[in-house]
Amino acid sequence: MKNTPMRRFAIFAPLVPAALMLSACGDTTEAPPADELIEEATDPDTPEGIQLTDAYVRLPAVSGRPGAAYFNVVNNGDGVRNIASVSIVNAGRTEMHRTMQEGGVSSMEPVTEIAIQPGQTVAFEQGGYHVMLFDLDPAIMARTTADLTVTFDNGDKASFAAPILKPGESPGGLGDSDEMGGMEAMR
Template identity: 45%
Template sequence: MRKLAIIGLSAIAISLAACGQKTENPGAGASESAQAGPDAAPGVVVTDAMVRLPAVPGTPGAAYFTVSQGTGAPRRIVSVYVEGAERAEMHETKDVNGVSKMEQVKDVPIESGKSVQFKPGGLHVMLFDVGDTLKAGSTTELTITLDNGDKVSVPARIETIGGGGSDAMEGMDHSGHDMSGHDMSKM
């Protein structure tokens, strides 16, 4: 009788231990598991991601995209990472007394039900030390990080200068930034 009780208690202990373990869902796609992971940003979507290669090697490139937050508390974008660039900085172009000036921004607020567009002539991401592995016509990964640590990664198409907006940064005053060796008028 005592032996039977020990076996029964052991079976219950094993069953309870199994309840706490995560089970894999073989039918779940990669996008489902990415949304459920600890780094996924619920309700935040990045669309229209594009990397514009520098016109001259050794000069900065740029990244543009739109971030939308469908639900949730207000958040802030605190960093952007682009695979193939050594460093990425969020910047904003502002018109001050008729002169366009570019200033680095530490974070960008996003609100529930709203979108923020990173585009030429406004908010954008400057890409420094762009690797020669990035080729026009292909894609790279762009990742935004929010103030709570959540991240959203998306593929970004890679383009060269030549389309509309290619002169968006021409004539800007870049004082206050260490842009030595970077011809910003070619962005």
Template identity: 40%
Template sequence: MNFARFAGLALLAAALPLAGCTGGNAPSETSADKSETGLEVTDARLVLPAVSGNPGAVYFNVENKGDRNVAIRSASVKGASSAMMHEMAEWDGEMVMGEMGPPMLQPGDKVSFEPGGKHVMAFDLDSSLVAGGKTELTLTIAGGKSVTAEADIKGPGDER
């Protein structure tokens, strides 16, 4: 019985220094750390649907200005219940839209999310999103860091 107590105490004593490595004086991750993705998002805009209740479309340009590969895992839009990255592709002689996998950007790569190509569908838009206003587009990369950009809100007939 004494050996069992000794072994338990020895394990506890060995774990204490390790526990100190995970917290204590180590700097904590802040919201500023989460925006260090290497990505720069420009020309972001949400185009409202012509028919209320339909999803809107978000277009933007993104460039990897960092020094390592980045995969965009997901997108979200403030004021939308959900968002999904889509792209247009030819299937059996017809253009179809479908969910796209995470785009990988090498250092220096630029990708355009534009009408007729890659875009973000924004679903169940809040009534507070009106043409002439602004919202936020957040891109989350593999690993969990994210970058947020301001997006102009455009009406259905506005230039995209």
């Protein structure tokens, strides 16, 4: 059989997509495994005396539903700090919420400001304060990170690269129980 230009193309054509895929492989940003989460913010712009720790974002179980962000804010400073808002890159809208139990029924209410006294830690966790993430970009994927920024009432900001977890995945990599009293779809 004669080695024509078309035959040479037919031999090498299947190799082109494979080469392109391999060249893109080195350009992904992944979060550390869930059991090796970043423990503390290292942003140089974090206000003196403030620490953000143990942050993570949990994707919703059902596409189009809200996700949630959890973290701790530690005030080692001299004065009261008031958290005015929290934002996450690739979330269209965020809301700080508080989960409450009344008469055996769980409910959530939006919170507009949270005061942190000197020496106090405020935990954003399941069953308490948390951040609801609405209109998440469909490109957000588990095992990557999202920039989480806490804004204080005086305009100071503290940021953290928060690992993104799959629905039901806990920061330690184990499955979660429903700690929000039947509010699984809202996580």
